[in-house]
Amino acid sequence: MNLRSSWVAETGQTREDTRVTQTGATTPLNTVQVRSGILPGSYDGQYRLSGLWMDGKAAMTATVHEGRAVVQGSISQGAYPVSLTTEEPVTFTAGDAQYARIDLVIIKVYDNLYDGSGKNEAKIEIVKGTPAQTPVAPAAPPLSLPLWEVTVPAGASAGNGGIPWATALKDLRTPIVSAGGILPLEGPxxxxxxxxxxxxxxxxxxxxxxxxxxxxxxxxxxxxxxxxxxxxxxxxxxxxxxxxxxxxxxxxxxxxxxxAYPGPYFNDSLDAGYTQSTTYVNTLIERAENPLTVTFTAPQSKQVILTFGSRMELSLASGTTGIASSAWMALRILQGTTVVRELEDELACVASKSADPTDAVSASTTQRLSGLTPGAVYTVTAYYRTTNANVKAWFDNTFIQVTPQY
Known part of the structure; x- marks a missing residue:
């Protein structure tokens, strides 16, 4: 038998047995027990789990390849490390004449102190299943580690084609790692x-x-x-x-x-319009898009940056000259129906002329708005006015941008 174990045999455990079976792999199962399983790894590093791999070698014989494992017993028994250092053949009995069966390939640990078997060793064994129209695998015996299920077809034998290894095997191996290690999942x-x-x-x-x-x-x-x-x-x-x-x-x-970071919120109008109102209005004559608004959701920081502006121009009514005037753009901010910020000249964007008409100018301003309620929805609306009813204040390329601060 090639399978070696440590701390099972009453006598005869060699230093070599002890060295090759020390796994250092104890994935906790609870406070005092560990999972039974196989150490991961492969010779070339390509596979998660190659230890105790099994493949068919003859009609009714398979080979279990090298590998190391731990088999957990009862709380008082502890965990049994085992190591297969060379290949181990396993031979299956011929199939039933009428029905298929499923056999179980296991690592079985015998400890006479606990099971009265008269043996102190670890072995690779086959647990033979029961033939049936719909066969099921047999239960694993105590103190064992299931490795593979093997379906043995009805009538399978060395002289009758044997076991179809390409389709007959079901891998039951599961890996284990040392406490705190990252487990490479294989199997259930x-x-x-x-x-x-x-x-x-x-x-x-x-x-x-x-x-x-x-x-x-x-x-x-x-x-x-x-x-x-x-x-x-x-x-x-x-x-x-x-x-x-x-x-x-x-x-x-x-x-x-x-x-995750909504915004910036932006709206603009490239349609020119004017007002001759000396009080703030949100509707411009000759502009189809009225009013100009932006809706935004306040961030967790409770503050946003407001930027707004327009291309402004002042034009006198026919037959008038020498009138000084200004064009003003301001914002009103609501949360629902509650006014959060009212219209204020101090916070407005403005363009002025001293007397006669001047060319259009572009003006904008940037301000911080703080003290908002995180998650609340706010509406920003642009308003406009002129300082003289005889002067048309034109607004074109008007925009509002709200940039949340995170």
Missing amino acids: TQRGTYPGQYQDTTDGQFQRWDGGKWVAYPAGVGGIIPASAAAGTAASYVGQYRGVSDGPLQRWTGSAWAP
């Missing part, structure tokens, strides 16, 4: 043992155990879901972020993905 997913435990799935996803479930790495630690995974990845919590290939970073609101 098992529950985690402690919050903060990590595993790497077969589809390249990094996961963290949160105490109740495995959570994709970006969700568990607050990282950003990459754009390559965003389309089919569900959010796990409010505030999670994801990248998208055709737009800005997004944040999960609890019901939908929305831009």
Whole structure:
């Protein structure tokens, strides 16, 4: 028997036995026990798990290849490290004449102190299944580690084609790593043992155990879901972020993905219009787009930057000269129906002339608006006026921009 074990045999354990079986791999199962499983790795580094691989070598014989494993017993028994240092052949009995069966290939540990078997050793064995129209695998015996299921067809024998190895094998091997190590997942997913435990799935996803479930790495630690995974990845919590290939970073609101950093909010009109009102109005004559407004949602910082302006020109009524006047543009800001900022000349954008008409000028101003309510929706509306009813104040290329501060 090529399978070596340590701390099983009452006598005869060699120093070599001890050296080759020391695994250092004890993925916790609970406070005092570890998972049974196989150490990961391969000779060329291409595969997660190549230890104790099995393939067919003859009609009814397969070969189990080298590998190291740990078999956990009861709490008092502890964990048994085992190591297969050379290939081990296993031979299956001929198939039933009528029905197929499923056999189980296992590592079986015998410890006479606990099982009264009279043996103290570890072996690779076959647990023969029961032939049936719909066969099922037999249960693994105590203190064993299932490796493979093998379907033995009805009538299979050395002289009758044997076992179709390409389709007969089902891999049951699961990896283990040392405490705190990242587990390369193979086979069925098992529950985690402690919050903060990590595993790497077969589809390249990094996961963290949160105490109740495995959570994709970006969700568990607050990282950003990459754009390559965003389309089919569900959010796990409010505030999670994801990248998208055709737009800005997004944040999960609890019901939908929305831009993580909304804005800037912008609206403009390239249509010229005028007013002769000496009090502020939001409607310009000859402009079709009235009023000019921008709606924005206040960020968590409670402040935004306002920028607004227009191309302004002052024209006198026919037959009048020498009239000094100014064109004013100001903003009124509402939250619902509540006025947050009223129209003020001090905060307006202005263009003036001393007497006779002047060429048009472009004017703008930038201001900070603070003290907002995060998440509240605000509406900004442009208003205009002239200082003389006999002077038309023209406004063209008018714009409002609101840039949230983050």
